[in-house]
Amino acid sequence: MKSDKRANLHFDSRAVYLPPDEASKSINPPIFMSSSFQYDADIYQQVIDGERKAVNIYGRCGNPSEYQFEEQMMMIEGADACLATASGMAAISVTLLGLLKGGDHVVCDWTTYSSTHEMLDHRYTDYSIETTFVDTADAAAVRAAIRPNTKVIYFETIANPTMKVSAIPPLVEIATQSGAILVCDNTFASPYVARPLEWGVDIVVESATKFIGGHSDALGGAICMKSDRLPDDFLEQIRWNTMVKLGSPLAPFNAWLLLRGIQTLSVRVQRQCQSTAKLATYFESHPAIGKVWYPGLSSHPQHEIAKAQMPEFGGMLTFEVSDADAALRVLDNLELACFAASLGGVRTTTQIPASMAFLDVPEQQRQAMNIADGMIRVSTGLEDVDDLIADFDAALTKI
Numbered sequence: 001m002k003s004d005k006r007a008n009l010h011f012d013s014r015a016v017y018l019p020p021d022e023a024s025k026s027i028n029p030p031i032f033m034s035s036s037f038q039y040d041a042d043i044y045q046q047v048i049d050g051e052r053k054a055v056n057i058y059g060r061c062g063n064p065s066e067y068q069f070e071e072q073m074m075m076i077e078g079a080d081a082c083l084a085t086a087s088g089m090a091a092i093s094v095t096l097l098g099l100l101k102g103g104d105h106v107v108c109d110w111t112t113y114s115s116t117h118e119m120l121d122h123r124y125t126d127y128s129i130e131t132t133f134v135d136t137a138d139a140a141a142v143r144a145a146i147r148p149n150t151k152v153i154y155f156e157t158i159a160n161p162t163m164k165v166s167a168i169p170p171l172v173e174i175a176t177q178s179g180a181i182l183v184c185d186n187t188f189a190s191p192y193v194a195r196p197l198e199w200g201v202d203i204v205v206e207s208a209t210k211f212i213g214g215h216s217d218a219l220g221g222a223i224c225m226k227s228d229r230l231p232d233d234f235l236e237q238i239r240w241n242t243m244v245k246l247g248s249p250l251a252p253f254n255a256w257l258l259l260r261g262i263q264t265l266s267v268r269v270q271r272q273c274q275s276t277a278k279l280a281t282y283f284e285s286h287p288a289i290g291k292v293w294y295p296g297l298s299s300h301p302q303h304e305i306a307k308a309q310m311p312e313f314g315g316m317l318t319f320e321v322s323d324a325d326a327a328l329r330v331l332d333n334l335e336l337a338c339f340a341a342s343l344g345g346v347r348t349t350t351q352i353p354a355s356m357a358f359l360d361v362p363e364q365q366r367q368a369m370n371i372a373d374g375m376i377r378v379s380t381g382l383e384d385v386d387d388l389i390a391d392f393d394a395a396l397t398k399i
């Protein structure tokens with residue numbers, strides 16, 4: 001099928017369809033487990049002439065398995081270009097290092113993924129890149145933080161741990177007016193739940209390790225672009241001047257596992273959204289639970305914005321018990337759901353944001369971000385939701 005026809009299929013068909021392998025006609029993609037590729041006189045000449053992606057040079061510069069994953073990510077994200085990376089953090093680092101230089105300024109949401117926050121807050125300052133952290137759900141605060149040297153505005157579609165949803169149109173407007181590039185981490189939502197490029201975001205980064213791969217067995221990342229404010233070949237430029245130099249390409253076997261994950265993304269995440277909505281209602285009615293943070297609940301501060309931007313509300317929620325000790329007792333007593341870092345897999349995973357993801361953030365700042373010590377974050381898996389409710393119910397009696 002031609003790629004323009006493919007691009008016009010419904011989301012589920014785009015996610016499942018892969019063109020057959022040209023040589024073998026296999027309907028599943030081959031894995032190119034090779035770090036090196038043989039030259040001949042023609043290929044040698046093409047490389048000398050500056051040809052890059054069209055020829056296979058060396059595994060760190062690109063691999064056909066990685067290119068297949070990039071193609072498929074473009075299909076499901078609605079992107080004009082994609083660059084695959086070794087992990088979600090590699091996608092974030094390559095994007096930011098590719099866009100920024102010393103003296104530049106970033107406006108970033110204050111509850112992004114902890115490593116993103118730490119990198120901008122501690123590490124980039126060593127290279128004279130300054131960041132102002134604001135609540136990106138507050139467009140006036142974003143506008144007030146813009147400086148003449150602001151090059152990037154950065155936020156997450158659904159942000160940890162309060163599942164905050166920032167309205168995208170005001171951020172697009174501020175970015176367009178200020179000349180900054182708008183970058184969005186879509187990991188918590190996944191392309192099934194939200195496709196920020198369709199809303200005018202310039203670059204979407206994904207940790208494919210999570211919902212996209214979906215089985216907690218492969219690390220990977222993707223940078224997806226659709227922007228009339230960046231050169232068409234921007235991702236190819238940063239493939240060569242940043243990703244290849246940082247040495248962070250996606251491994252071929254991981255590319256293959258992630259491609260397989262994409263084929264079941266819709267059915268997995270659809271089910272995860274349904275179960276999370278049911279869990280959210282259960283948690284909201286439980287006497288030991290204070291607050292529940294899920295964009296699908298009418299009590300969520302950005303419920304109306306979420307409704308406008310996403311057809312479903314995702315597979316992640318957070319609830320609050322009295323304190324950190326109570327949170328630990330609940331998680332330690334779960335038998336079906338597991339107490340583990342990461343998210344987006346077929347198993348339900350839980351963690352304590354204040355002492356895990358946000359350990360580095362001082363307590364006063366955590367409170368300002370609404371991060372309570374007794375918060376428990378849940379990434380809902382594919383278990384039967386009634387069994388999950390029974391598991392949480394039993395664990396909650398141990399508080």
Ligand SMILES: Cc1ncc(COP(=O)(O)O)c(C=O)c1O
Pocket residue numbers: 087088089090113156185187188206207208209210219220221342
């Ligand atoms: C929102 C978000 N972005 C990025 C990352 C980094 O992804 P990876 O672990 O694949 O580097 C994570 C990891 O948990 C995350 O939660």
